Amino acid sequence: MKNNKKKTSKGKQIFRIVLFVGTFISLWFIPWILVKAWILPLPDTVQEQVDQTLSYGFDGVIVYVDEAGKPPAFYTAGYHNKEEKIPAKPNALFKIASISKLYVAVAITKLANENHISLDKTVADYFPELVGRIEHADKITLRMLVQHRSGIPNFTDNPDFWKNQPNTNIDVLKYALDLPANFEPNEDYGYSNTNYLLLSRIIEQVTVGSRQEYFKTKILIPLGLKNTFGSLDEVKHLDDVMSGYYVGIDKDFKNENNGMMIATAEDVGIFLRALNDGTLLNENEMKLYSSLYEFNHGGLAPGYQCMAEYHKDIDAVVIQFMNTTDFEGYQWNLLEITHSRVVKILRKSKGL
Numbered sequence: 001m002k003n004n005k006k007k008t009s010k011g012k013q014i015f016r017i018v019l020f021v022g023t024f025i026s027l028w029f030i031p032w033i034l035v036k037a038w039i040l041p042l043p044d045t046v047q048e049q050v051d052q053t054l055s056y057g058f059d060g061v062i063v064y065v066d067e068a069g070k071p072p073a074f075y076t077a078g079y080h081n082k083e084e085k086i087p088a089k090p091n092a093l094f095k096i097a098s099i100s101k102l103y104v105a106v107a108i109t110k111l112a113n114e115n116h117i118s119l120d121k122t123v124a125d126y127f128p129e130l131v132g133r134i135e136h137a138d139k140i141t142l143r144m145l146v147q148h149r150s151g152i153p154n155f156t157d158n159p160d161f162w163k164n165q166p167n168t169n170i171d172v173l174k175y176a177l178d179l180p181a182n183f184e185p186n187e188d189y190g191y192s193n194t195n196y197l198l199l200s201r202i203i204e205q206v207t208v209g210s211r212q213e214y215f216k217t218k219i220l221i222p223l224g225l226k227n228t229f230g231s232l233d234e235v236k237h238l239d240d241v242m243s244g245y246y247v248g249i250d251k252d253f254k255n256e257n258n259g260m261m262i263a264t265a266e267d268v269g270i271f272l273r274a275l276n277d278g279t280l281l282n283e284n285e286m287k288l289y290s291s292l293y294e295f296n297h298g299g300l301a302p303g304y305q306c307m308a309e310y311h312k313d314i315d316a317v318v319i320q321f322m323n324t325t326d327f328e329g330y331q332w333n334l335l336e337i338t339h340s341r342v343v344k345i346l347r348k349s350k351g352l
Contacts, residue, residue, distance in 0.1 A: 031328075031333075034330065037056060037341075042344055043345065044345070046063060046075050046345055046346070049338065049341050049342055049345060050075045050076065050077045050342075051077050053322070053338045056331075057247065057331070058078060058322050059079050059245050059324045060076075060077070060078035060080060060243070060323045060324070061077045061078055061088060061320070061322050061323075062074070062076050062089075062090060062092060062094070062265050062321040062322075063075040063076075063265070063320050063321075064265035064266055064268075064269045064317075064320075065316060065318055065319075066269050066270075067314065067346065072266060074091075074265070075090075076088035076090050078323075081243045081252070082245070083243075083252070090265070091227070092240065092242040092264065092265075092321075093227065093229070093263065093264060094241070094242050094263065094264070094304065094306065094323075095261070095262055095303075096260070096261050096263050096304075096306055096308075097261075097300055097305070097306065098297060098298065099299040099306060099308050100196075100260070100261040102271075102293070102295075102297050103261070103271070104196050104203070105146055106219060106275065106280065106281070107203050107211070107218060107219070108142065108199055108202075108203070108292075109281065109285050109288050109289040110281075110285060111206060111207075113282075113285045116207075117202065119142045119143040120143065122139060122141055123137040123138075123145070123198065124137040124138040126198075127201075133177045134176070135151070135179075136150075136151065136184070136185050141185075144186050144195075145198055146195070146292045146293055147189075147292060148191050148195055149185070149187075149188070149190075150192065150194075150195055151182045151183040151185055151190060152182070152192055152194045152195060153180075154176070154191065154193050154194055155174075155175035155176040155192075155193055156193050158176070160175055165256075166256045168257075172197070176194040176197075210230065211230065212229070215228075219271065219280065223270055223274055223279075225263075225270060225271060227263060227264040227266070228263040228264075228267045229261065229263065230259075230261060231257060231259045231260060231261070231262065232257040233257065235262060238254070241262065242304075242321065243303075244301075244302065244303020244304045244323050244324075244325075245323060245325075246327075247326035247327070247331070248326070252303075253302050254303070256302070258301075260301060265319040265320075266319075268308050269308070269319045272295075272308050272310055272317050275310075276295050276310040276317075298335075300332060303323060303324070304322075304323060305322050305325050306320060307335060307339050309343075311343055313352065314343075314347055314352065316346055320335065322335055
């Protein structure tokens with residue numbers, strides 16, 4: 001019995017040493033700036049948290065908070081344009097990148113509910129010319145496109161997409177064609193911008209108009225949103241657009257016109273609350289949308305990253321814009337961390 005106890009004790013010691021070494025190695029490879037962002041004491045106010053965010057290498061930050069029963073609140077830090085030393089503006093226009101997928105999903109939901117499209121029809125039904133160029137085009141349904149279950153390669157993962165930036169006068173769909181599928185249709189999940197590129201084109205094909213025109217009719221005008229645009233082409237004053245910066249590149253990405261949606265934090269916040277509380281969708285549409293897509297989203301593009309979330313437990317919408325990105329992705333991690341800390345501050349203020 002004594003020998004067994006000694007062996008057990010020795011085994012525990014070895015396990016503790018291995019655990020300690022493993023933990024030390026893991027921490028060694030975690031960027032300390034992320035650790036710092038997590039472990040710093042939580043500030044008392046959202047503004048203090050936004051100010052603190054600048055210490056992580058961001059050039060400008062905008063946070064919009066809409067808590068039920070309170071007027072919307074705006075928080076800013078840093079620069080709208082660092083070259084000209086213009087302070088961050090709460091009403092600045094911002095490239096919202098993949099947050100636009102929420103608008104596309106809403107549009108597809110409305111078209112399906114009105115029987116203008118069928119979610120069970122395939123890519124081949126809407127784009128017969130893509131048969132043979134997109135694998136399984138005759139099996140991939142619109143529903144799979146919305147849910148990122150198509151297996152179609154993501155065109156932004158193609159190195160040629162980045163080599164040819166800003167891809168002016170190039171149909172970026174070409175970067176996803178004639179490639180093997182990532183998986184069989186509906187057999188897995190794979191986030192792909194190509195899915196929503198095709199969905200946007202289906203919207204335009206069915207409505208015989210631009211995607212943005214349909215958004216205006218079904219989303220923007222009903223919600224009174226006057227500061228949401230389909231691309232840089234629609235913006236009257238470019239100075240209203242927040243500058244965008246990429247770590248290590250001496251360039252302002254504001255002027256790159258890549259067809260990306262642009263909006264203020266307030267407009268995105270109003271849209272997100274309407275999406276989540278049922279104001280934007282009728283009962284049938286809400287049921288359908290809930291089966292198709294998510295209700296929160298982030299966005300990332302060179303020089304721009306953002307997050308739009310509704311938190312039901314505190315009935316609050318939080319929109320966060322940050323105009324600095326990097327190759328390693330640490331800035332995105334910092335966006336997630338700082339966003340979560342803003343939400344913690346709001347919860348704490350409610351005694352949660």
